[in-house]
Amino acid sequence: MKITFPRMGTSWIGLKALFEGLGHETVLPPPPSKHTLDLGTKYAPEFACLPFKVLLGSYLEALEMGADTIVSSGGVGPCRAGYYTQLQKRILREQLSYDVRVITFEPLNRNWRGTYLILKDLVEVGFGDFLGALWLTWQKLLALDALEKESHRIRPLERHIGTTSRVVKDAFADIDAAQSVDEVRARTAVRLEELRAIPQDLAREPLRVGVIGEIYVVLEPFVNQDVVETLGHMGVYVHRSIFLTDWTKDNAILDAFRIPGEMNIKRAAQPYLPEMVGxxxxxxxxxxxxxxxxxxxxxxxxxxxxxxxxxxxxSIIPKVSEDYNLPVLTLMLDEQTGKAGVSTRLEAFVDLLTMRRQRLRGETA
Amino acid sequence: MKAYLGVDVGSVSTNFVLMDETGHVLESLYIRTMGQPIQAIQDGLKKLGQGLPPSLRILGAGTTGSARQLSGVIIGADIVKNEITAHAVAALHCIPDVQTVMEIGGQDSKLIVIRDGIVVDFAMNTVCSAGTGSFLDQQAGRLGIPIEEFGALALKSKHPVRIAGRCSVFAESDMIHKQQMGHSTSDIVAGLCDALVRNYLNNVGKGKSIAAPVIFQGGVAANLGIRNAFEKELQLPITVPEHFDVMGALGMAILAKEAVARSGKTSFRGFAASELEFTSTSFECSGCANRCEIVEIKQSKAILARWGDRCRKWQDATTSSEVVAG
Structure with missing residues (x-):
């Protein structure tokens, strides 16, 4: 099988290692671009959300590059994304006549048997090698998250804007090329050191901003107009609420055993939103x-x-923002979203936060 | 005499303000951008420079608006800021205890919430520009009313008709329908003002707390009909400042003064910048899959600035040969 899979942030590095470890050739679509979005928008229903359009575009690019199988995930609950793979499959197979297999992983606890059947079909190596591939994938994902977190910490301090982004990009390529768990660990250590060695201005006190929202737009820089990097270059420390390894632990592994994850987050939300809204x-x-x-x-x-x-x-955030006295900026993203509009809002938001901090400090001093 | 220059280059208009050291506006200029920002900036500089006494010295300059980066390079700005901050600064300058700033320009509308002299929240129109200046212009043109008389006509209405203001295309169809039903032009125009105000408050103002003093600025603030509709809907008095149509530029003149006070010198090129030859070109970088569109600003042969690249390799290099694509 020539397998392709959705791109979301750096996760492709882990998924590529996984499918190669299971004995398949992988077809990596190019990073999402205007071209990807043009393709996706052309064939997607107009009111489908941005992730649907970008993924569909990516699949089309991968199919043109020779992929014959798409592996994606399903989902549950009121969010439409759980059904997207089904719809994409029909668009690709029925409307565009691609002879493509689409394999969807549904959440484990609801579908142990289905998952087993998919794996039986997908795994072309022995059980030991299968476990080895899973382990290597997991180690790569951990390494990528560790490197990315460190880059978020260092970027607002860098003396020369852009250095961190360059170093971390090379580091990702290095993790991609690593062949064994030992190699992943060794390279991670070297690259983390390299990040820490970037000339920094430690006297700066970066503003601290949390980035929240829907997982795909939070993790994929192309669709969020590089929000994390843009803020970093404005001298802001960005804490991203979602990292793939944390998310996998809380939502895929614990959930498989019916243990609810992220309880602290859900408990905090309780007074405002006690329902799971998808x-x-x-x-x-x-x-x-x-x-x-x-x-x-x-x-x-x-x-x-x-x-x-x-x-x-x-619609609930204004109340939370008022109760906790915390400014929140919402960015709604779609294919019409221009980079200029996003950076204007981010700049204004950073101005707001800067003045607010000066005021708060002035009052306590 | 000494002054500070503020420039606001937007989609529809390019505005200039010359402010003296005490914060008074000496000169202001409002010209149409007509899709040619460089031309508009240079024309404006020329016009502004001609009427000034030779003794006048520009101590600092600042730019804002969607073309703030470009105009910053051309005039040699000491500070380049987003429109939201610029408008808030100008509003605070006019009304120090202002709590709400409503700004409606050519294609943008904003709401800025200020408490105790600092911006605490803001919103801009995102997916829709119904209700902004361009649409009003277009509808006034269609009805054959000069835009300057549009507001006064709305005030004559006794029974404004209800127009669907959710979308400018549908608003137009609805207006045509109401005309064909036989409603008077003044009732339709007043209905349109109400609809646009509703649309603004529902979109931009959603979830924001609007408290007095309220200041209304931007080109659309000239429209008495819209002003009146806002007061009716909000049940609050609304102030339109004297220089409502150039507030972004005024904000930048103020910020330029602050910036120069910090740095001690200005990088303003002088009014002679209107004579220099600036060219802007763009190309797609093929260095990686991002395929960024790079904009290059040149003054005769020298590269002044480049932007648009995510990796910043073009921004950092001043000559083409420093960048090896690939």
Missing amino acids: GHGQNSIGETILYAKRGFDGVVQLAPFTCIPEIVAK
Whole structure:
């Protein structure tokens, strides 16, 4: 099988290692671009959200590059994304006549047997090698998250704007090329050192901003107009609420054994939103509150335009923002979103936070 | 005499303000951008420079608006800021205890919430520009009313008709329908003002607390009909400042003064910048899959600035040969 899979942030490095470890050739679509979006928008229903369009575009690019199988994930709950793979499959197979297999992983606890059947079909190596591939994938994902977190910490301090982004990009390529767990660990250590060695101005006190919202737009820089990097270059420390390894632990592994994850976030959201509204709606409320409690200066909410869970969260956030005295900027993203509009809002938000901090400090001094 | 220059280059208009050291506006200029920002900036500089006494010295300059980066390079700005901050600064300058700033320009509308002299929240229109200046212009043109008389006509209405203001295209169809039903032009115009105000408050103002003093600025603030509709809907008095149409530029003149006070010198090129030859070109970088569109600003042969690249390799290099694509 020539397998392709959705791109979301750096996760492709882990997924590539996984499918290669299972004995397949992988077809990596190029990073999402205007071309990807043009393709996706052309064949997607107009009111589908941005992630749907970008993924569909990526699949089309990968199919043109020779992929014959798409592996994606399903989902549960009121968020439409759980059904997206089904719809994409029909668009690709029926409307565009691609002879493509689409394999969807549904949440484990609801579908142990289905998952077993998929794996039986997908794994072309022995059981030991299968476990080895899983382990290597997990180690790569951990390494990527560790490197990315460190880059978020260092970027607002760098003396020469852009250095951190360059170093971390090379580091990702290095992790991609690593062949064994030992190699992953060794390279991670070297690259972390390299990040820490970037000339920094330690006298700066960066504003601290939490980024919350729907997982795909939070993790994929192309669709969020590089929010994390842009803020970093403005001298802001960005704490991203979602990292793939944490998310996998809380939502895939614990959930498989019916143990609810992220209880602290859900408990925090309780007074405002006791319901699971699908997607990351409840998390967005809970995380905003946790950021307020941790003394962050502000929060940026990222949401695909028409995303129902995030719209629910957005309408509750003004109350949370008022109660906890924490500024929140919501950015609704779709294919019409221009980079200029996003950076104007981010700049204004950073101005707001800067003046607010000066005022708060002035009052306590 | 000494002054500070503020420039606001937006989608529809390019505005200039010359402010003296005490914060008074000496000169202001409002010209149409007509899709040619460099031309508009240079024309404006020329016009502004001609009427000034030779003894006048510009101590600092600042730019804002969607073309703030470009105009910053051309005039040699000491500070380049987003429109929201610029408008808030100007509003605070006019009304120090202002709590709400409503700004409606050519294609943008904003709401800025200020408490105790600092911005605490803001919103901009995102997916829709219904209700902004361009649409009003277009509808006034269609009805054959000069835009300057549009507001006064709305005030004559006794029974404004209800127009669907959710979307400018549908608003137009609805207006045509109401005309064909036989409603008077003044009732339709007043209905349109109400609809646009509703649309603004529902979109931009959603979830924001609007408290007095309220200041209304931007080109659309000239429209008495819209002003009146806002007061009716909000049940609050609304102040339109004297220089409502150039507030962004005024804000930048104020910020330029602050910036120069910090740095001690200005990088303003002088009014002679209107004579220099600036060219802007763009190309797609093929260095990686991002395919960024790079904009390059040149003054005769020298590269002044480049932007648009995510990796910043073009921004950092001043000559083409420093960048090896690939």
